[in-house]
Amino acid sequence: MKKCNDSRQRKNPIGRWAVFLAAMAVLTGCGVEKSDGAAQAEETDLTAEPAAEVQSGGFAGESARDAQIDFAALQAENPDIFAWLYIPDTAIDCPVLQSGQADDFYESHDAYGEADEDGAVYIELANLTNMCDFNTVLHGRTGAEEKGPFADLYRFADADFFREHEKAYLYLDGNVLTYEIFAAYERENTSLLRSYDFTYIEGCEQFLKDLYATREMTMNLREGWEGVTPYHFLITLTTQKEENTDRQFVVVAIMTEDAAGTIDRIVAE
């Protein structure tokens, strides 16, 4: 039995003890196949990731377009940085943070911790920074002038862009995780982490059931990913438009590659 290797101490353990007390199903290995078995996750060749549009001027001059992230330098700027998110062909190439002060601190502060109405990409305290949760919810603002860190998320509303862009990469210190984006849709602007208890299998199943039952004309769902289960590892990227705060736009992706093999967890029945 392998426990999730939490290199960063959990800041909010409430409710998590149940994970260790309940009857367990153990996860081994993180590579998954599409339900049709036709498209097994490719081996991630980090160095081969396109570098054609390398741009400087991102946070601390850093970018994942060259498949290199210097975490020592990033954490010297701000120790709340624990990951770097990169989605090819979008402007999303940025650090991911978690504040110990308040869940929504980076809603109104940039990645340096300076006040900024566009904020930064962040996760809440209920999620682990080691990415071992069933569903890690990444928040980012679109911004009034659509200059926020997740403004480009809306590109996945475009059926063609969605079809042609499958990958998202999350760099951790000593690891890189590859995700396949399989759903993009609008939902009620409610907190996913408060609507579903992802620490239990039931909460994970309910989220998946609701996702597949979503009745949205504009929903994009990738064929072959109808069989996602609570034993997978998801990220949900979420944002809202300033003019329509009743709805949130979410892009959901499933981990298909864990380069260092550190992603694991025990699923509570």
Next chain:
Amino acid sequence: MQAALGEEALTVEEGEKWQDGWVKYQDTVYAYKEEILTFLIMGIDKLSDAGEVTEGTDGGQADALFLAVLDPQEKRMKVIGINRNTMTDIDIYDENGEYVSTVKSQLAIQHGFGNGMEESCEYQKKAVENLFYQLPIHGYAAVNMSAIATINDAVGGVEVTVPADLDGFGEMFVEGEQVHLLGENAFWFVKYRDTDVFGSADLRLDRQKHYLKGFIEAAKQAVHKDASVVIDLYQAVKPQMVTDISLDEAAYLAPILADYSFGAEDFHMLPGETVMGEKFEEFYADEDAMFEMILDIFYEKVQ
């Protein structure tokens, strides 16, 4: 699939980039017709005036459900009949009005979980919006079945062709006969349902469809003759109706609608199939056909 609207249609080049709300279906991109107005018309299973009741399950079921779709660009009205037994997400509330859970159940019961007034209507509207893939509904009118005779007679009665015999009514409703409905006859024609007969909700919905066609024709003629009929009708029905459409709005809309076209091809039924559930009939929408119907009625092609 409906043809795009010629010169008014958007083009991908003009749009430059993907626009909010565009839908791609079978290699064609569609845009929602923003100018469309959609109203939910509910017939509530109550024989008294509209009044507030305890929250929970006493708000009355929405036995008749129609969407009236007004397209100002085409000056055309379309109506979608929705089977009361359509299985969809229903929000369950307790007697204190607290949300309990969401279950799959018959669409008509959602209204009952409110207070029988605006709250019930809002619940029902939300359930229909969700069934129709978050379609915006701009207004609603919930009319107690007891008001049918009043409404019917206000427009001078309604001509219908009886689609199928109604047992128990003698020679009054014989299949294929043309009948001019007045007073209580209109009520029974619209309301009657023999729950011992499988598919009775479908049969009744078919009669309601015939009735609505006849009513719209009669109402158009009545408004053309005297536009104030709308005000009289609104006032007469008000005690038995809950609506978020004001008298001013109704009076404004009626003469405009009187000039809208509405033909046999403008009446659509939610496509699907009725099966027998454990206790009650269940209607399952044909999701693909429904999606195409929504695109056909509410969207236009982006060229």
